[in-house]
Structures are given as C-alpha cells and as structure tokens.
Amino acid sequence: MTDPIxxxxxxxxxxxxxxSGPSKVRxxxxxxxxxxxxxxxxxxxxQKTVKDEVARLRRGIGEFFGLPDGYEVIISNGGTSAFWETATFGLIREKAQFAEFGEFGAKFVKAVTDAPFLADPTVHKAPGGGAAYLRAEAGVDTYASVQxxxxxxxxxxxxxxxxxxxxxxxxTDATSGGGSLDVDLTETDVYYLAPQKAFGSDGGLWIALMSPAAIDRAYKIKESGRYIPQFLDLVTAIEQSRLEQxxxxxxxxxxxLAAEQVDWMNAQGGLAWAAKRSAESAAAIYGWADRSAVATPFxxxxALRSNAVATIDFADGVDAAAIAKVLRANGIVDTEPYRKLGRNQLRVALYPTVDPADVEALxxxxxxxVDRL
Structure with a gap:
C-alpha cells in the first residue's frame, strides 16, 4: 500500500x-x-426583521447590476429549477426558442416541451464545449439562452x-454567470440567477431582474385564465417581492448570507470589480493549462471560455478523478467535473468569492x- 500524497x-x-455550486461561502x-x-x-x-433582510438583498442586487429604470428585482423560493417552471407557466405565451449548449439549458427546454399548453419550441443545439445562438423567427414570443x-x-x-x-x-439564465460576468441588463428582459454560486450563499431561492415588458407579460398571461400552480405563480412572486417577502x-x-455577499461585493466596487476579479482567476487557470504538458482548456x-467556471481536460494516462481525490484528501475540494459530461477533467469555480491567488495555488x-501519481 502506497503512502498518501x-x-x-x-x-x-x-x-x-x-x-461550482454550492460555492464558497465567506x-x-x-x-x-x-x-x-x-x-x-x-x-x-x-415580520420586519426578515423583511428588512429581503429588502437589503433586493436593494443590493439592484445596485450591483445597475438596475435600469422600470426593472424590478423579484425573489421567490425553489431555485433555478423552480424558475424554469415558473417561466413556462407565466412568461411564454405560445412559442419559445432556445439556445441549448449544456445540461442546464436542456432542463428549461424539457420543461417547455412537456407543457401541453405551449407549442413545441425551436431549439438550436451545440455539442459540449461549443455554443449555440438564438436567431429571429416569426411567431416566437420568448427567446431563452444561458449566459x-x-x-x-x-x-x-x-x-x-x-x-x-x-x-x-x-x-437569460445567469445562474452561474450572474455576478462574475459583465452584463448590460437592457439587452435582456429577465436575468435570473441563484444565490449559491457567485453570490456566496446557499440554494433555495431564485432571483430575477425583470423588465417592465416581462412584468406586463406575466400579468397578461395570468389574466388570460391559464392554470398556474400557486407555488409557480410569477405574479404572486412579483407582488410578494414588492412587499419585501x-x-x-x-x-x-x-x-x-446572500445579502451579506452582495453588500461585500458592492463595497469592493460592484459588478466591474467582481468581473475583473473573476477574469484574473480565469487568466491564472487557463494560462496554466495552456502552458501545461498534461492539461488543456476543454x-x-x-472567446467562449468562461470567467465563472473553468473546465480543464487532462491527457490520456493522467487520471483527473485521481487528482481530484488527492486534492480532496488535502482539503482542496469540489474540483470534480460535471457528472453527466463524462470527461477526464477538473472543473473549477472562479466566482468573486474565490481569491485569484488561491487559483494560482491550486x-x-x-x-x-500529477508529478507523484
């Protein structure tokens, strides 16, 4: 039996x-x-004690992203998976189009495809490692992509x-991009995310930054008489958020924890600071992989490499799972790849909570x- 590394x-x-989620909590x-x-x-x-914290979180998110006039920060329970179902019931009138290039985009596609009251969506797909893009199509009332x-x-x-x-x-699905990647919110109607990634908290909430047009759509769909489960009622979420609950x-x-994280990031310089910090971490890991004899960016x-989540492939004969196991035994955790991707790789979060110096150390x-395996 060999000694542990x-x-x-x-x-x-x-x-x-x-x-990559749940992520590091400060x-x-x-x-x-x-x-x-x-x-x-x-x-x-x-009561006021909790409503004040919900208000702090909504206010901080709005400041962080530079909320445009008329946009609102809406918060509800259930995480991104619940938001996909909420959007299926409450935002798509008849037909949607998707850009699907990974597991998370595919889950929203399935929710819409399974909805008996909607037309089959148009789906533009790309294999893992590539990107798919939306394009104008007559009759499509809702477009959806992943940042x-x-x-x-x-x-x-x-x-x-x-x-x-x-x-x-x-x-725009910003579940893992929101808070690490730059964005102009006027370019989208709904920018939705979850707090267990860049916002350094736990899961269980969805947060959506919604344009006036999206809010108006939600009310019109509800007024149309469509059946909407109460838990997935977007108008209810909007009206409750306005009450700070x-x-x-x-x-x-x-x-x-999410409110604490947002206040911390705003104090550092907001989105501009956060995006720069994530970019520094990305430069560290991609630069290392480009120089490595055994690793390469997936x-x-x-131009498509994320500054929020890095995926690094390893050469044949170098077992990424073994690397991750040794790292974990040494207190360096959660570098394993996404389970369904099935590649010989490591996946590393580059969220603002992560210090670029720690990425260098990784x-x-x-x-x-690798030298000792």
Missing amino acids: RIPDDLKPVDGRFG PEGVEALARVATTFLGTSHR NETSTGVAVPVKRVTGADPGALLL TYNTPALATVF ITDP TRCIDFV
Whole structure:
C-alpha cells in the first residue's frame, strides 16, 4: 500500500473550496449570521426583521447590476429549477426558442416541451464545449439562452435577438454567470440567477431582474385564465417581492448570507470589480493549462471560455478523478467535473468569492499531485 500524497502547506490555497455550486461561502458572512442568530433565525418571514433582510438583498442586487429604470428585482423560493417552471407557466405565451449548449439549458427546454399548453419550441443545439445562438423567427414570443453553461464552462454575451417579433422577450439564465460576468441588463428582459454560486450563499431561492415588458407579460398571461400552480405563480412572486417577502417561507440563512455577499461585493466596487476579479482567476487557470504538458482548456475557442467556471481536460494516462481525490484528501475540494459530461477533467469555480491567488495555488497543487501519481 502506497503512502498518501501530502501536499505541503506552503503550496496550498488559503481556502480550498472551488465548488461550482454550492460555492464558497465567506467566513465573514457566517460570522455575521452568527451575530444575529438569536434575533433573526427562527423568526417570522412576515415580520420586519426578515423583511428588512429581503429588502437589503433586493436593494443590493439592484445596485450591483445597475438596475435600469422600470426593472424590478423579484425573489421567490425553489431555485433555478423552480424558475424554469415558473417561466413556462407565466412568461411564454405560445412559442419559445432556445439556445441549448449544456445540461442546464436542456432542463428549461424539457420543461417547455412537456407543457401541453405551449407549442413545441425551436431549439438550436451545440455539442459540449461549443455554443449555440438564438436567431429571429416569426411567431416566437420568448427567446431563452444561458449566459454561462455551468456544466461545460462556456460563456456567451447577453444580446437581444435582432429582427425578433415586436414584444418578444429574452430570458437569460445567469445562474452561474450572474455576478462574475459583465452584463448590460437592457439587452435582456429577465436575468435570473441563484444565490449559491457567485453570490456566496446557499440554494433555495431564485432571483430575477425583470423588465417592465416581462412584468406586463406575466400579468397578461395570468389574466388570460391559464392554470398556474400557486407555488409557480410569477405574479404572486412579483407582488410578494414588492412587499419585501416571499410567498412561502424562505431559508432565512440563505437570504441573510446572500445579502451579506452582495453588500461585500458592492463595497469592493460592484459588478466591474467582481468581473475583473473573476477574469484574473480565469487568466491564472487557463494560462496554466495552456502552458501545461498534461492539461488543456476543454473549451478550444478562447472567446467562449468562461470567467465563472473553468473546465480543464487532462491527457490520456493522467487520471483527473485521481487528482481530484488527492486534492480532496488535502482539503482542496469540489474540483470534480460535471457528472453527466463524462470527461477526464477538473472543473473549477472562479466566482468573486474565490481569491485569484488561491487559483494560482491550486494550479501548483495540481502539478505537485500529477508529478507523484
């Protein structure tokens, strides 16, 4: 039996959490939560104590993204998976078009395809590692794409569809891109995300930045008489958010930690700072992979490489799963690839919470492990 590989402490990152979601939660946020535990946790979400935190989160998100006039920050329960169903019931009138280039885009496609009250969507697909794009199509009232595909590490710009029918909406899945990648919100109608990635909290919420046109669409669909399950009622989510609360009881710790993270990022310089910090981490890991004899970026087109989530392939004969196992045994965790992608690779979160110096340290640790496997 061989001795386990021990990575020297002076090579290790200060914080060894590189998960793509749930992501690293800042210790300072946990400490802040502990300080208010007896007055906040276990209290009613209909009372001022909790509503103030929901308001803080909504206000901070709006400041962080530079919310355009008329746009609103809407918060509800269930995470991105719940939002896909909510949008299926409450935002698509008849026909949608999708750009699908990974597992997360495919899940929204399935929700819409399965809906008996909607037409079959048009779907533009690209294989893992590539990107698919939307294009104008008569009769499409809702377009949907992913800003950052968490499963593959492909990122694309957020841009309205030129030539789309008047009134057509664009929905942008920013689950893992929001907070790490730059965006002009006027280029989309719904920019939706979850707090367990760049916003350094836990899961269980969805957050959507909605244009006036999207809000108007939600009300018109509800007024049409379409059956909408109460939990997935977007108008309810809108109206409850305006009251600084959610329809169902939220996870209070999730709300507080997300609000702490947003305030921290705003204090550092907001989205411009966060995007720059993620870009520095991306430069560190992609630069290392480009120089490596055994590793290479999975995304061959540099223009598509995500600054939020990096995927790194390894050469035949170098077992990425073994690398991840050794890293985990040394306190460097969650570098395993997306399970369904099935590649010999590591996946590394580059969210603003992650220090670029820790990403540099991770690359040194990988080299150390590879030399000894």
